[in-house]
Amino acid sequence: METNNLTPEKSLQIISEAIAKSRRDFEKNAGTPLITWGCIVLVFSLLIWFILKETNNANWNFLWFGIPVVGWPLSLIRPKDKKKEASATFISNMLGYIWIAYGIFATLLATAFAFIKPEFSGYLTAVLLGFAATMTGIVLKNRYITAGGLITGIGCTIALFFVERWDAALLFGIAAVLNLIIPGYIMNRKAK
Amino acid sequence: MFKKLNPLLHSELRLAVMSVLVNCEEADFVYLRETTGATAGNLSVQIDKLSSAGYITVEKCFRCKKPQTICHITATGLKAFEEYVEALKTYFK
Numbered sequence: 001m002e003t004n005n006l007t008p009e010k011s012l013q014i015i016s017e018a019i020a021k022s023r024r025d026f027e028k029n030a031g032t033p034l035i036t037w038g039c040i041v042l043v044f045s046l047l048i049w050f051i052l053k054e055t056n057n058a059n060w061n062f063l064w065f066g067i068p069v070v071g072w073p074l075s076l077i078r079p080k081d082k083k084k085e086a087s088a089t090f091i092s093n094m095l096g097y098i099w100i101a102y103g104i105f106a107t108l109l110a111t112a113f114a115f116i117k118p119e120f121s122g123y124l125t126a127v128l129l130g131f132a133a134t135m136t137g138i139v140l141k142n143r144y145i146t147a148g149g150l151i152t153g154i155g156c157t158i159a160l161f162f163v164e165r166w167d168a169a170l171l172f173g174i175a176a177v178l179n180l181i182i183p184g185y186i187m188n189r190k191a192k
Numbered sequence: 193m194f195k196k197l198n199p200l201l202h203s204e205l206r207l208a209v210m211s212v213l214v215n216c217e218e219a220d221f222v223y224l225r226e227t228t229g230a231t232a233g234n235l236s237v238q239i240d241k242l243s244s245a246g247y248i249t250v251e252k253c254f255r256c257k258k259p260q261t262i263c264h265i266t267a268t269g270l271k272a273f274e275e276y277v278e279a280l281k282t283y284f285k
Contacts, residue, residue: 006202008283014204015277018211021227022219089216 031187038180040071045173052166061118102132122168126156126175133179145183195279205238213265221261
């Protein structure tokens with residue numbers, strides 16, 4: 001491969017291909033963590049929604065803490081694809097930081113509101129989820145993910161006024177499908 | 193007037209390596225080999241040349257109990273790459 005008889009056209013082609021390939025490799029691995037987290041959030045949301053409906057006891061909101069407890073160890077399990085850890089692009093790092101920030105702020109908000117107004121926890125964390133998804137969509141230049149995030153953020157804010165208190169858990173589950181599972185599936189399908 | 197292209201970067205494999213590293217904050221040896229399609233021996237030689245010029249840094253470490261060679265682009269390397277691209281543009285004007 002070593003040669004100095006490169007034409008400017010060939011040089012440009014090498015640069016373009018290398019950059020495009022790095023991006024494709026990133027996209028190839030980007031959807032699975034979203035789907036994993038989305039499924040965990042969905043299962044917890046449905047479970048909590050059902051229990052709250054049945055018992056009408058706000059203390060069951062503490063079950064939300066099960067999401068990071070289950071999710072963090074699971075997110076450390078990586079597929080045996082060497083490319084996953086082989087490179088870190090600016091985009092992949094930026095997305096990682098966005099979702100870590102979301103995790104921290106969502107946990108803080110959920111903790112505070114679990115003691116003050118437990119019924120609001122679901123709405124607020126869902127609005128934050130919409131924000132994180134919107135940022136993800138903007139970074140990835142993906143209109144669907146951006147729109148999903150915006151719809152979630154705006155929809156959950158409006159829902160605060162209309163939806164029955166315990167149904168916030170159900171809304172959070174819907175937000176997980178809209179902002180994590182479907183985008184993750186789209187990203188994985190696009191990368192194939 | 194065509195600008196002179198940096199001879200160190202004006203090589204298919206070295207340019208490919210630098211292009212990957214410009215896009216990535218870091219990349220390991222195996223990834224670079226797969227991305228560029230080069231042989232391990234050739235890639236190793238070219239990485240040494242880029243490292244000697246101060247364009248990249250090479251870090252050897254262990255991840256998941258396996259030895260890994262991680263390459264990072266340096267500020268000098270980034271500047272050289274940008275200058276190369278600027279020089280390249282003069283060929284298309």
